[in-house]
Amino acid sequence: MKELGYVPNSSAQNLRRQKTGMIAVLIPKVTNPFFSQLIESMEIAAAENNYQLIVCQTRYSAEKELSYLNLLKTKQVDGVILASIQNDWNMIQPFLQYGPIVLCNEYHDHANIPMVRLDQTYGAYLATTHLIQQGHTKIAYCCGEHDSHIAAYREAGFMKALLENSLSFDETYLFRSSVSIEAGKEIFLSIANDVKPPTAVFTGSDEVAAGIISEAKRHEWSIPEDIAVIGFDNQVITEIIEPSISTIHQPVEKIAMKSIEIMIEKISSKVYESNEVHEFPLQLIIRESTNRQEKGSLTR
Amino acid sequence: MKELGYVPNSSAQNLRRQKTGMIAVLIPKVTNPFFSQLIESMEIAAAENNYQLIVCQTRYSAEKELSYLNLLKTKQVDGVILASIQNDWNMIQPFLQYGPIVLCNEYHDHANIPMVRLDQTYGAYLATTHLIQQGHTKIAYCCGEHDSHIAAYREAGFMKALLENSLSFDETYLFRSSVSIEAGKEIFLSIANDVKPPTAVFTGSDEVAAGIISEAKRHEWSIPEDIAVIGFDNQVITEIIEPSISTIHQPVEKIAMKSIEIMIEKISSKVYESNEVHEFPLQLIIRESTNRQEKGSLTR
DNA sequence: CTGTTAGCGCGTTCAC
DNA sequence: GTGAACGCGCTAACAG
Numbered sequence: 187m188k189e190l191g192y193v194p195n196s197s198a199q200n201l202r203r204q205k206t207g208m209i210a211v212l213i214p215k216v217t218n219p220f221f222s223q224l225i226e227s228m229e230i231a232a233a234e235n236n237y238q239l240i241v242c243q244t245r246y247s248a249e250k251e252l253s254y255l256n257l258l259k260t261k262q263v264d265g266v267i268l269a270s271i272q273n274d275w276n277m278i279q280p281f282l283q284y285g286p287i288v289l290c291n292e293y294h295d296h297a298n299i300p301m302v303r304l305d306q307t308y309g310a311y312l313a314t315t316h317l318i319q320q321g322h323t324k325i326a327y328c329c330g331e332h333d334s335h336i337a338a339y340r341e342a343g344f345m346k347a348l349l350e351n352s353l354s355f356d357e358t359y360l361f362r363s364s365v366s367i368e369a370g371k372e373i374f375l376s377i378a379n380d381v382k383p384p385t386a387v388f389t390g391s392d393e394v395a396a397g398i399i400s401e402a403k404r405h406e407w408s409i410p411e412d413i414a415v416i417g418f419d420n421q422v423i424t425e426i427i428e429p430s431i432s433t434i435h436q437p438v439e440k441i442a443m444k445s446i447e448i449m450i451e452k453i454s455s456k457v458y459e460s461n462e463v464h465e466f467p468l469q470l471i472i473r474e475s476t477n478r479q480e481k482g483s484l485t486r
Numbered sequence: 487m488k489e490l491g492y493v494p495n496s497s498a499q500n501l502r503r504q505k506t507g508m509i510a511v512l513i514p515k516v517t518n519p520f521f522s523q524l525i526e527s528m529e530i531a532a533a534e535n536n537y538q539l540i541v542c543q544t545r546y547s548a549e550k551e552l553s554y555l556n557l558l559k560t561k562q563v564d565g566v567i568l569a570s571i572q573n574d575w576n577m578i579q580p581f582l583q584y585g586p587i588v589l590c591n592e593y594h595d596h597a598n599i600p601m602v603r604l605d606q607t608y609g610a611y612l613a614t615t616h617l618i619q620q621g622h623t624k625i626a627y628c629c630g631e632h633d634s635h636i637a638a639y640r641e642a643g644f645m646k647a648l649l650e651n652s653l654s655f656d657e658t659y660l661f662r663s664s665v666s667i668e669a670g671k672e673i674f675l676s677i678a679n680d681v682k683p684p685t686a687v688f689t690g691s692d693e694v695a696a697g698i699i700s701e702a703k704r705h706e707w708s709i710p711e712d713i714a715v716i717g718f719d720n721q722v723i724t725e726i727i728e729p730s731i732s733t734i735h736q737p738v739e740k741i742a743m744k745s746i747e748i749m750i751e752k753i754s755s756k757v758y759e760s761n762e763v764h765e766f767p768l769q770l771i772i773r774e775s776t777n778r779q780e781k782g783s784l785t786r
Numbered sequence: 787c788t789g790t791t792a793g794c795g796c797g798t799t800c801a802c
Numbered sequence: 803g804t805g806a807a808c809g810c811g812c813t814a815a816c817a818g
Contacts, residue, residue, distance in 0.1 A: 200796095201794090202796045202809090216516065217526045225541060226517045238540050239541050241525060241539050243530065261497055262496045262497075396726050422667070423726055495811055499812060502793090502814085503794085
């Protein structure tokens, strides 16, 4: 009898079984390649478990973040994955009574919820140590503005590498609030005008590295001879640009899948508090922008 | 009394008012920059109208597309925006009885639903005419495999430009199924081995253009002198690569916003059939990869 | 204008 | 084993 086209109404099912099969993922914006990779992998993992993903772009706004957290309160979603945090933890904590919240690629010391993260300190340490091994002693440091927690961890790794090699940091080599290609171009101009310019730059993003390289080439600087540059994220542009950009690879699919896995477990177990931390290591990828040997070779 | 934290349960609201406030957007994959831009703009427009967006990645699978269309049938979403079509229209048409479907950046001659599209024929015509004006007569043509409808329209524009200039097309200059940087590299190798190579290439994508340019440079070909290359999409890489890539800009935000606007109108009016077509023009952006004049200048 | 009531469509329980 | 009934939480309609 149901052969004439019956399908259950999912709103009724949702109401009855107090469950929606929806997970909200909060990110700043989906056009950031890091976050689009995250969403792509999460969507695949969610779909395999019969969950739908709702994209929530906070655009770095604390108010938008709170308004999206209300999806939990109103039971529009079964859980929220925070891949970006703008509010203090005490603003977010109250929402935990309405459903599970998982931190992905973010970290809060006192948050009693699952955290899935990348070891940013180790990543920055790897990158900086590599620059030092290439003979650099005057190394500039760039970081973003929005990713405050992440920036702090990277800075720790950067400083640790300097310290281990008895190098000191020159404050004029510090560039904050740099996230875009444009910012990278400006950083190059600052460096070019420096009376005692650094010979290498640690950037917190491939975009910034690309901007520095692009502007450096326009001014006929050689890379890595005149200045070595290392990116962060291993985006596609790192392989396109001439010279190709050394960078740090972040295993995005791993944190995406782990976050979904944990979220689904929290939804079914109904216990939302947890101190579990899942950490994945980053990986150094050496290309031409830091390595004189590799440059110019025709082999892959 | 409600001051002690009452919020309506939205599952109950959904059930009662037969509406979910959710719109599903079907795309192949979110890491394709064209689609992530689409999602970004759609999400903003949807949020302004109190709708949530569900990302549905079909990965070019017809079955997945149908399974996501079931979200309409089961009333999990109020409408579906198809930004990618894998099935025949007669497979999709039956779902129209359950809710509105809007075509975005896709086109079906006999589909009686709203279509929001870009004038691909005109875009390819612009690009090809530009190459011809630069003096090229032997022009190669690359297109993708998945975007069959779009490819057909672009091909028409390409051919129209050739015809208007009394040029003929050499079948050996045709490269199908090319979408990636890797494919672009292979295309260059084919061209380099051609006894009578083309002097310009129309590519259906910036990635392919980037691949061709990257490989050409490795083999010490000059661009645009030895070979001119034009991309499609105006992705960020077009400005990073040396030389910068001439391309066709697609007003993604416009089709995204228009699609959401129409979807919301269809949801409230409850009439789903429509023959409206909203078309937006593409725009030629001339950079260095096709233009000897612009190359090497230090001005922006 | 305020208060009560009847479903929305399902899943679970309870009675048979 | 099958089937009827209740209620998930809300909103719209209706009565007072």
